Amino acid sequence: MTEPVTLITGTRKGIGRFLAGHYLAQGHRVYGCSRQETDIDAPNYRHFCLDVSDERAVRRMFSRIRKDAGHLDHLVNNAGIASMNHALLTPLSTAQAVFDTNVMGTFLFCREAAKLMQKQSFGRIVNFISVASPLHLEGEAVYAASKSAVQTLTQVLARELGHYGITVNAVGPTPVETDLIRNVPKDKIEKLLERQAIGRMGTCDDVLNIVDFFLRKESDFVTSQSIYMGGVC
Numbered sequence: 001m002t003e004p005v006t007l008i009t010g011t012r013k014g015i016g017r018f019l020a021g022h023y024l025a026q027g028h029r030v031y032g033c034s035r036q037e038t039d040i041d042a043p044n045y046r047h048f049c050l051d052v053s054d055e056r057a058v059r060r061m062f063s064r065i066r067k068d069a070g071h072l073d074h075l076v077n078n079a080g081i082a083s084m085n086h087a088l089l090t091p092l093s094t095a096q097a098v099f100d101t102n103v104m105g106t107f108l109f110c111r112e113a114a115k116l117m118q119k120q121s122f123g124r125i126v127n128f129i130s131v132a133s134p135l136h137l138e139g140e141a142v143y144a145a146s147k148s149a150v151q152t153l154t155q156v157l158a159r160e161l162g163h164y165g166i167t168v169n170a171v172g173p174t175p176v177e178t179d180l181i182r183n184v185p186k187d188k189i190e191k192l193l194e195r196q197a198i199g200r201m202g203t204c205d206d207v208l209n210i211v212d213f214f215l216r217k218e219s220d221f222v223t224s225q226s227i228y229m230g231g232v233c
Contacts, residue, residue, distance in 0.1 A: 005071060008078055009032070009052055009076070009079035010032075010079030011032030012034035012036055014178035015078055015176060015178060017040065019078065020032050021040070024040075027044075031048070032045065033047065033048040033052065035051060037049060046068070048061045052104075053100040053104045062116065071117075072116040073122065077126065077128055083095070083142045085142075086138075099146050102149075106127055106150050106153060118166065122165045122166070123165065124215045125167065125168040125169070127170045128147075128172075131173070131229070159224070167219065170226040171211060171227055172227065174192070175193070176204060196230035196231050202230060
């Protein structure tokens with residue numbers, strides 16, 4: 001059987017790096033990207049240094065994947081940045097950067113991935129959203145809004161791509177120990193956890209459990225779904 005081909009964005013560290021390591025161990029051919037180099041060293045891994053909102057760079061990456069692998073089975077849109085400031089203290093440049101990475105980057109990768117996936121009438125796309133949106137977290141207006149946009153994008157793409165055999169779903173992690181939350185005050189994290197049905201931090205394994213479910217071939221009737229971790233709804 002042909003090895004599964006999986007593309008994960010934001011693989012230099014955190015959840016993205018964890019997922020890349022897992023799927024490499026499962027025998028996948030993994031492509032990853034980030035703005036900087038990664039320390040992942042595996043024969044079945046290829047890394048691209050790029051900004052996910054740079055359309056030309058993204059298209060060049062997919063051209064390389066098409067030439068190397070000929071197809072793409074899975075896309076996991078993990079790359080994202082946050083802005084944890086009061087709206088009155090958030091510069092427009094910061095808001096634009098968050099939307100460029102979280103929304104435009106996700107859109108570009110979904111669009112280019114679908115072009116490859118439709119040729120084989122199969123594909124799995126998993127986008128990353130956030131509990132910041134349904135919890136309407138103060139101090140995260142721009143970040144929460146960008147992730148709400150990704151959720152809507154997921155739902156619309158699920159309808160547009162369903163007849164190609166491509167499913168599009170989303171996972172919304174609760175706080176996980178990564179650089180994304182390193183500068184969040186401890187009391188804010190604790191207040192967030194109190195609003196969850198299960199009051200603990202999430203783990204990379206928790207995220208993997210949901211991503212794995214969405215990527216399974218048997219999940220071909222599951223699309224347009226968003227799963228928030230920790231009992232957040």
